[in-house]
Amino acid sequence: MSTITASRRGVLAGMTALAFPAALLPRPAAAQQKPLTVMLESEVVILDPHMTTAAITRTFAYHVFDMLYGSDAKGQIHPQMVETQEVSADQLRWQFTLRPGLRFHDDTPVTAADCIASLARWAPRDSLGRMLLAAGATMAAQGERVFTITLTKPFPLMLNVLGKPNAPLPAIMPARVAAAAGDGRIKEVIGSGPFRFAADRWRVGDSMVLARFAGYVPRPEPSDFLSGGKTVQVPEVVLRTIGDDTTGANALVAGEIDYMQYLPFDLVPMLARSQGVKVMTLKGLDMFQGNFRVNAASGPFADPAVRAVLWQLVDQKEMLQAAGIAPDLRMDHCAAFFMCDAPLGSNAGAAAATFDPAAGKAALARTGYKGEPVVMLQVSASISQAAGSMLAQRMREAGFTVDEQVMDWGTVLQRRGRKEGWSIFPVYSNGVDMASPLTHFYISNNCGDYPGWSCSEPMSALLTQFAAAPDDAARARIAAAIQEDAYRTTPSVMWGQFSRPAGYRTRLQGLVASSYPIFWGVRLGNA
Missing domain, CATH: 3.90.76.10 (Dipeptide-binding Protein; Domain 1)
Structure with a gap:
C-alpha cells in the first residue's frame, strides 16, 4: 500500500497588524511566562484513545x-x-x-x-x-x-x-x-507520551491540564509531524473550554489564549489584521470534508431507496455558503469520497449526486416512506449545524418529516452509539482521515460495529482487494469501484470540502502548520 500523502507543513509566516473592531479590542496582556493556553474544537469528553473516532480525542x-x-x-x-x-x-x-x-x-x-x-x-x-x-x-x-x-x-x-x-x-x-x-472505557488515563494528564486539575466544562512529562525520552531525530523527537518546550498546556467562538476570538486577541483551533469564518479577515495574531490557512489534505452520516440500522434510512433520495437534496455550494465559508476557503463542489485534489479523488458514480429537489421529491414518493420522523442530531453553534438546517429544509420540501434536535458534540457522540433514536447527523472530518478507503470513517467501517452501521458485501470484497493491491494504479481503480458502490448504497452524503483556519499569538514559535494541533516543539517567546 502506498502511504497517504499529507500536505506540506512548515513554520508559519507572519501577518500585518491593523485596527480591530471594538467588540474584539485587546485587553492588557497577561505575563509572558504563562503555560501554553489553547482552545480546541470542543471539550475533550472521551479520554480513551481506543474507544472513538472523535478528532478531539485523537x-x-x-x-x-x-x-x-x-x-x-x-x-x-x-x-x-x-x-x-x-x-x-x-x-x-x-x-x-x-x-x-x-x-x-x-x-x-x-x-x-x-x-x-x-x-x-x-x-x-x-x-x-x-x-x-x-x-x-x-x-x-x-x-x-x-x-x-x-x-x-x-x-x-x-x-x-x-x-x-x-x-x-x-x-x-x-x-x-x-x-x-473490560468492555468499557479506561478508568485511569496513563500513557507514556510527552505530556501527562493532570487528573486532579481537570475541571469539566472549564479546563484540562496536560503537564510536561519529565520522564519522557524523545527520539533523537528531528520532529516531523507525528514522528521523530517530541521535545516539550512548555511546562504545561491548558485546554480551555470557552462557550462560543466569538468569545474565543476575543480571548485570542486579548492574549488570554495562545491558540484557537477553529476561527469563526466571519471574523477571519479581521483576525488576520489584528496585532499579535496570525491566521493559519491550510489546503490539500489539511482541508475538511463535511458529511451527513445516516443510520442504516433503524428508522427511515434503513431503506436504501430512502437514503438515496438525499443525493438529490444536497447542493454543496449552497450549504458551504450557509455555513459562512468564504470562496477562498472552499470548493463549491467535490464529488470525491476520497477528497478532491488528492491521489484517490475521482468522479466515479457521481451521476447519482445531481442536485434536483423536484426529482428528489418524486423519488421519495416512490419509496416506502410513510412520514416517519427523521431525527437529525445537530451540534449547537457548529458550522455543521448550518449545513444540517439547510438539508432539513430541503428534506421537508421533498416530503420528509424532520425532527432537528440540537445538542453539544459530546451528546451527539453518546447518542450516535445507539442503533435507535437517531437518523442522521452532519459532521466534518480531517482530509487526512478521509483520503483512503481504509481510513475514511464511513467506508472503512463498512459492515462493522460503527455508528451508522452501513453494510455492503460488495464493498467489503473491494476493501480486501484494495488492501492487497500491488501498486498505485490498481488501488486507484479499486477506489473508484468502492466510490461507485458508496454512491449506490449511501453510507454518507458529502456536503462540501473546505478549510478551517486556526489562529495563534505571534509569541508562539515552532508551531507546525497542520490541521492536527501539535504542541510539542512549541516555544513561547515575548512577541
Missing part, C-alpha cells in the same frame, strides 16, 4: 499517549516507540524491539506485555485493526522489550496500521489499565 491522545510508529508530513511511517523491527522471509513473523527507557506516567516501565494488551484491546475496535486480525495475527512477548506478531498470511499494511494517524489510535497503555477497563 488530539488529546497524541499528547498523552505514544504509539509504536508515527507518520511524517509526507505520510511515511517511522518507528516511534520501536527501536528495531525484523521481518521473516515469508513475511509471516514480525519482531519488534522497544526503545530502552520508555516509561509510563505512573513511572512504571513500558513492556512488551503492555504493547500486546493495548493492541489486543484496540484492534477489534478499528477497521484496520480488524484487517490485521483477519490476517491471523497472534502476539507474544519474547522478553521485557521484545514481542512478535505472527500471521497466517502476509499483511503488507503492518506498519501503516501500527502507525496510522487516524482515530481510534493504536495507543499504548499499561496492561493493567487495559484489563481494568
Whole structure:
C-alpha cells in the first residue's frame, strides 16, 4: 500500500497588524511566562484513545499517549516507540524491539506485555485493526522489550496500521489499565507520551491540564509531524473550554489564549489584521470534508431507496455558503469520497449526486416512506449545524418529516452509539482521515460495529482487494469501484470540502502548520 500523502507543513509566516473592531479590542496582556493556553474544537469528553473516532480525542491522545510508529508530513511511517523491527522471509513473523527507557506516567516501565494488551484491546475496535486480525495475527512477548506478531498470511499494511494517524489510535497503555477497563472505557488515563494528564486539575466544562512529562525520552531525530523527537518546550498546556467562538476570538486577541483551533469564518479577515495574531490557512489534505452520516440500522434510512433520495437534496455550494465559508476557503463542489485534489479523488458514480429537489421529491414518493420522523442530531453553534438546517429544509420540501434536535458534540457522540433514536447527523472530518478507503470513517467501517452501521458485501470484497493491491494504479481503480458502490448504497452524503483556519499569538514559535494541533516543539517567546 502506498502511504497517504499529507500536505506540506512548515513554520508559519507572519501577518500585518491593523485596527480591530471594538467588540474584539485587546485587553492588557497577561505575563509572558504563562503555560501554553489553547482552545480546541470542543471539550475533550472521551479520554480513551481506543474507544472513538472523535478528532478531539485523537488530539488529546497524541499528547498523552505514544504509539509504536508515527507518520511524517509526507505520510511515511517511522518507528516511534520501536527501536528495531525484523521481518521473516515469508513475511509471516514480525519482531519488534522497544526503545530502552520508555516509561509510563505512573513511572512504571513500558513492556512488551503492555504493547500486546493495548493492541489486543484496540484492534477489534478499528477497521484496520480488524484487517490485521483477519490476517491471523497472534502476539507474544519474547522478553521485557521484545514481542512478535505472527500471521497466517502476509499483511503488507503492518506498519501503516501500527502507525496510522487516524482515530481510534493504536495507543499504548499499561496492561493493567487495559484489563481494568473490560468492555468499557479506561478508568485511569496513563500513557507514556510527552505530556501527562493532570487528573486532579481537570475541571469539566472549564479546563484540562496536560503537564510536561519529565520522564519522557524523545527520539533523537528531528520532529516531523507525528514522528521523530517530541521535545516539550512548555511546562504545561491548558485546554480551555470557552462557550462560543466569538468569545474565543476575543480571548485570542486579548492574549488570554495562545491558540484557537477553529476561527469563526466571519471574523477571519479581521483576525488576520489584528496585532499579535496570525491566521493559519491550510489546503490539500489539511482541508475538511463535511458529511451527513445516516443510520442504516433503524428508522427511515434503513431503506436504501430512502437514503438515496438525499443525493438529490444536497447542493454543496449552497450549504458551504450557509455555513459562512468564504470562496477562498472552499470548493463549491467535490464529488470525491476520497477528497478532491488528492491521489484517490475521482468522479466515479457521481451521476447519482445531481442536485434536483423536484426529482428528489418524486423519488421519495416512490419509496416506502410513510412520514416517519427523521431525527437529525445537530451540534449547537457548529458550522455543521448550518449545513444540517439547510438539508432539513430541503428534506421537508421533498416530503420528509424532520425532527432537528440540537445538542453539544459530546451528546451527539453518546447518542450516535445507539442503533435507535437517531437518523442522521452532519459532521466534518480531517482530509487526512478521509483520503483512503481504509481510513475514511464511513467506508472503512463498512459492515462493522460503527455508528451508522452501513453494510455492503460488495464493498467489503473491494476493501480486501484494495488492501492487497500491488501498486498505485490498481488501488486507484479499486477506489473508484468502492466510490461507485458508496454512491449506490449511501453510507454518507458529502456536503462540501473546505478549510478551517486556526489562529495563534505571534509569541508562539515552532508551531507546525497542520490541521492536527501539535504542541510539542512549541516555544513561547515575548512577541
